[in-house]
Amino acid sequence: MPNILLVEDNEMNRDMLSRRLTRKGFFVIVAEDGQKGIDLAIEQQPDLILMDLSLPVVDGWEATRQLKAMDTTKHIPIIVLTAHAMASDEAEAYQAGCDDFDTKPIVLERLLEKMNAALER
Amino acid sequence: MEHIHMHGTYDTPLVIFSYIVAVVASYTVLDLVGRISTSIGARRWLWLLFGSGAMGMGIWSMHFVGMLAFSLPIPVAYNLIIVVVSVIAAIIGSFAALYIVGRNHLTLSQLIWAGIMLAIGIVAMHYVGMEAMLIGITYNYWYFALSVIIALVASIAALWIAFFFRRGGGIGVAWKKVGSGLIMGAAITGMHYVGMMAAEFHVDETLQSSAGIVLNQSFLGYFISGGTLFTLGISLLGIYLSNKMAVKDSEIEEKTQEIYKMNQELRELNGNLELLVKERTAQLEQAHDEAIQANMIKSQFLANMSHELRTPLNAIIGYSEMLVEEAEDLGEPVFVEDLEKIRNAGKHLLSLINDILDISKIEAGKMEVHPEKFGLTGLVQDVITTVKPLVDKNGNTLVTNLIDGEMTTDITKLRQILINLISNASKFTSNGTVTVDVYQEIRHSRAGYSFRITDTGIGMTTEQMGKLFQPFTQADASTTRKYGGTGLGLAISQSFCEFLGGVIEVDSEVGVGSIFTCWLPISLTEDISFEKYVDVQGHADKNGQVSILHIDDDPLNHQLMKHYVAKEQWTVSFASSGQEGLKLARKLRPQVICLDILMPSMDGWSVLSTLKNDPELQNIPVIIWSMVNDENLGYTLGASEYLTKPINRERLVHVLERYIPNRQQDSVLVVEDDEATSELMTRLLQKEGYAVEQAQNGLRALERVKETTPKLILLDLMMPEMDGFQFLEELRKTQEWLDIPIVVVTAKTLTGAERLKLNGYVESIVQKGTFEHKSLVGEIKRFIEKN
Numbered sequence: 001m002p003n004i005l006l007v008e009d010n011e012m013n014r015d016m017l018s019r020r021l022t023r024k025g026f027f028v029i030v031a032e033d034g035q036k037g038i039d040l041a042i043e044q045q046p047d048l049i050l051m052d053l054s055l056p057v058v059d060g061w062e063a064t065r066q067l068k069a070m071d072t073t074k075h076i077p078i079i080v081l082t083a084h085a086m087a088s089d090e091a092e093a094y095q096a097g098c099d100d101f102d103t104k105p106i107v108l109e110r111l112l113e114k115m116n117a118a119l120e121r
Numbered sequence: 122m123e124h125i126h127m128h129g130t131y132d133t134p135l136v137i138f139s140y141i142v143a144v145v146a147s148y149t150v151l152d153l154v155g156r157i158s159t160s161i162g163a164r165r166w167l168w169l170l171f172g173s174g175a176m177g178m179g180i181w182s183m184h185f186v187g188m189l190a191f192s193l194p195i196p197v198a199y200n201l202i203i204v205v206v207s208v209i210a211a212i213i214g215s216f217a218a219l220y221i222v223g224r225n226h227l228t229l230s231q232l233i234w235a236g237i238m239l240a241i242g243i244v245a246m247h248y249v250g251m252e253a254m255l256i257g258i259t260y261n262y263w264y265f266a267l268s269v270i271i272a273l274v275a276s277i278a279a280l281w282i283a284f285f286f287r288r289g290g291g292i293g294v295a296w297k298k299v300g301s302g303l304i305m306g307a308a309i310t311g312m313h314y315v316g317m318m319a320a321e322f323h324v325d326e327t328l329q330s331s332a333g334i335v336l337n338q339s340f341l342g343y344f345i346s347g348g349t350l351f352t353l354g355i356s357l358l359g360i361y362l363s364n365k366m367a368v369k370d371s372e373i374e375e376k377t378q379e380i381y382k383m384n385q386e387l388r389e390l391n392g393n394l395e396l397l398v399k400e401r402t403a404q405l406e407q408a409h410d411e412a413i414q415a416n417m418i419k420s421q422f423l424a425n426m427s428h429e430l431r432t433p434l435n436a437i438i439g440y441s442e443m444l445v446e447e448a449e450d451l452g453e454p455v456f457v458e459d460l461e462k463i464r465n466a467g468k469h470l471l472s473l474i475n476d477i478l479d480i481s482k483i484e485a486g487k488m489e490v491h492p493e494k495f496g497l498t499g500l501v502q503d504v505i506t507t508v509k510p511l512v513d514k515n516g517n518t519l520v521t522n523l524i525d526g527e528m529t530t531d532i533t534k535l536r537q538i539l540i541n542l543i544s545n546a547s548k549f550t551s552n553g554t555v556t557v558d559v560y561q562e563i564r565h566s567r568a569g570y571s572f573r574i575t576d577t578g579i580g581m582t583t584e585q586m587g588k589l590f591q592p593f594t595q596a597d598a599s600t601t602r603k604y605g606g607t608g609l610g611l612a613i614s615q616s617f618c619e620f621l622g623g624v625i626e627v628d629s630e631v632g633v634g635s636i637f638t639c640w641l642p643i644s645l646t647e648d649i650s651f652e653k654y655v656d657v658q659g660h661a662d663k664n665g666q667v668s669i670l671h672i673d674d675d676p677l678n679h680q681l682m683k684h685y686v687a688k689e690q691w692t693v694s695f696a697s698s699g700q701e702g703l704k705l706a707r708k709l710r711p712q713v714i715c716l717d718i719l720m721p722s723m724d725g726w727s728v729l730s731t732l733k734n735d736p737e738l739q740n741i742p743v744i745i746w747s748m749v750n751d752e753n754l755g756y757t758l759g760a761s762e763y764l765t766k767p768i769n770r771e772r773l774v775h776v777l778e779r780y781i782p783n784r785q786q787d788s789v790l791v792v793e794d795d796e797a798t799s800e801l802m803t804r805l806l807q808k809e810g811y812a813v814e815q816a817q818n819g820l821r822a823l824e825r826v827k828e829t830t831p832k833l834i835l836l837d838l839m840m841p842e843m844d845g846f847q848f849l850e851e852l853r854k855t856q857e858w859l860d861i862p863i864v865v866v867t868a869k870t871l872t873g874a875e876r877l878k879l880n881g882y883v884e885s886i887v888q889k890g891t892f893e894h895k896s897l898v899g900e901i902k903r904f905i906e907k908n
Binding site: 010013014016017019020023083104105106108 | 433
């Protein structure tokens, strides 16, 4: 059972997505800000991280950069999720080092495809 | 000789009268001096003559009045000739003086000269006048000298005063003139009476005997009255004229003043106006800047707001989706149905928000374009998969006519445009047909693709079409209630299209349906000009033939043409000017050219005559399709057909059909043993749209001819088994094959005998290696069409 870390500050979205992923057979741990996300990733070594961009304390771009800079976490694939629809966001996210990118609202099938692809790599 | 010395007596009233005459004459002359100075040319001379005449006569009159006042105890005779000479002397002296004084500038020496002239005139007149008296006179030298000096000083003074007053102008000028007149009059009379004092009269018998006229008092009276009247008349005339002139002058002056004043006012007004305009412009500029600023802020707000809206909406859609799954698992179909409704409502809301976000991005200038290269078929299939459910929902049939090709543009935006156009078509059509055509089209010399979506729906009025692409506007308010939507879709699509260098056009009829055409250039990144495109592609369409080149400056007519020939298997290229048309005609070699007459810069007549004078283009038939009705000129210049607008579709297509041969039915048989040559010919002909059969020698060729009679045979002469000559002989044996045109293509240098053999049986002999493809194809075309 793949271990997923979901970093999302919006409580509803966090709850909803974690429940839906759990139903699809993932083991989901959650963090509500960037710093907690980093800490949990180091501690729990998840198989995949789903990262929101606008996060308190440390934002998603910074968290991604830090995770990708650390030897202990850089191998973990990160999919950035954002409600920002501007193309520059996507470019910035890739610059920060994320492996994939998806826009909210989440289309579960599409996200699952991306997650499976990232997990298989 | 006896000398009787006499002394005369003076009649006082006449002396006074003589003074008055002198004053009047002086006054007139002084007044006239001004006129002389301001006039030029003939008028100046006229005034001079008037002046000198008046003055001379005045002086003379004074003199004789003075003489009248003087009575001698004996009657005195006068010599008339000398009297006249004395008048002339007075006039000449006055003329010379006035001539000098009448100038605009007067130096002292000139003044003195003028004075001397006048003095000479006066003195000469006086003493010549005295000489006319047939009576012995001796002069006292002192008095004589005094009279001359008085004349000189008075003349200079009077002229100086005259000149001075003329320059002075202003108030009191009349009084000054009167004053100077008085002085001058005094001078003349003073001189006269001093002169008289110088004279001493004595009766000289010898002189008296000569033929003289004894002037009695009455004769002198007439004479003087005449002179005086003349002087006064001249004076009055001069004064009258000068007053009239003065009135005119003052009128002109007044008018000039008025005009100046008006001018001044206008200038002031103008200045004010400029200031006003400047102020207003500044205000408008500010308002404009503010409006732009406000609009940007609004767009920014909407962008932020829609982002904020999406987050909770996310949750709504997510949770409802999740609950649908759970309800399905739990076996609660009623819940599933309701939850689906929540989810669909959420999705609808999301699409509206997305539209708003899009339009805000466009308006805030944050729209970004990401070009990439992709295949058309893939894109259209993708779009159709997305919109299929929508099309099906209203019971519509979807028809697609695609060509494959690649383009480089922002695929996401193009996809959104197509989805929008097709879903619109589906939305406003029930149980009808939605047709998607994708075809190549050149616009403004740029290669591109057109995506045409035709529906058989409710259609629109012209008025509705007018505001179709404005944001937040649908055809009308009731549409929104009935069909939903924000009214942003088309505005967004149009904006996207413009970002991608293209345009969306609409054509519609109420109750019949609508046609939306989205044209985009083939490449967004590089400007692929039409020439380059043709070079790369070789042809403007897959079949290698452009059927119609439509040259017309009005895009509406292009639309119409497109509309008219849409059902035919023809390809149409459009040129929007004469120059572009000629360029395209050379490039494309269309089968027929449709030509408008009234076009800016280069009209249809010029295009037509250029086409017909170009050896390479003159064979392309030209159909004139214009409002202008001048068939004679059209046919004279070489047009094949003349159609006057408006014209219905059937007639246009019917005429075009005559000029667009379906070459697939025209088969050409290539008889050639060399495989490479045969292949080359075949490809060449296929490119022109002909069906081609090949045969390696005469025998095979005969077999082919038996199967299907070709429209033309291309024949090599040197071939194994059966050569060209033998083949011709065989062919001639069958009656129905006699009419097949034959073009011999050979590397052989023909002998006279061989030529003779071929004569009358072949249409043309072409030397291999020397012919040009274009001319060969042209000949083939000509022979086929002749049959």
